[in-house]
Structures are given as C-alpha cells and as structure tokens.
Amino acid sequence: MTDPTTRLLETFSLPSFDFTPEEARLVKGAGVTAALVLWFAAALIDAWFLLAVPVLAGLCAAAIWRLRRDRPEADAPEDDW
Numbered sequence: 229m230t231d232p233t234t235r236l237l238e239t240f241s242l243p244s245f246d247f248t249p250e251e252a253r254l255v256k257g258a259g260v261t262a263a264l265v266l267w268f269a270a271a272l273i274d275a276w277f278l279l280a281v282p283v284l285a286g287l288c289a290a291a292i293w294r295l296r297r298d299r300p301e302a303d304a305p306e307d308d309w
Contacts, residue, residue: 234244247255271277 237244267277267281270281
C-alpha cells in the first residue's frame with residue numbers, strides 16, 4: 229500500500245496491511261464486477277447509461293493520457309504508473 233494509505237489507516241487507529249498478488253487480483257475483479265452490475269442495473273432504469281458511461285470513461289481516459297503526455301519530464305515521478 230502507499231504511504232498516504234498507511235497514514236490514513238493509522239489516523240483511524242487501524243492496522244496497515246498489504247495484499248498478496250492473489251488477493252489484489254480478487255479485489256480488483258470484485259470491483260470491476262460490481263461496477264458492471266451497477267452499470268447494467270442503471271441501464272435497466274434508463275437506457276442512455278449503456279452509451280453515456282463508456283463514452284464518459286473514454287473521455288476521461290483520453291484527458292488523463294493527454295495531460296500525462298504534455299507534462300514536462302522534470303515533473304514526472306520516477307515510479308509513474
């Protein structure tokens with residue numbers, strides 16, 4: 229976990245922890261599955277969610293990519309993901 233996450237947990241007197249690679253994969257898979265279920269549930273209520281959510285996600289991803297591409301190398305962290 230990152231240092232800010234550890235500090236946040238310690239602020240609330242919670243122990244810090246690290247996921248094993250298998251646990252991290254399971255948590256990510258559960259998050260993606262929950263997001264898809266929520267997306268489809270919202271789409272049942274109003275069909276424009278089926279198109280609006282992926283388009284919005286694509287626009288956000290493009291904006292992040294563009295900001296990272298245009299960022300000067302001096303500002304880039306060493307462990308940029």
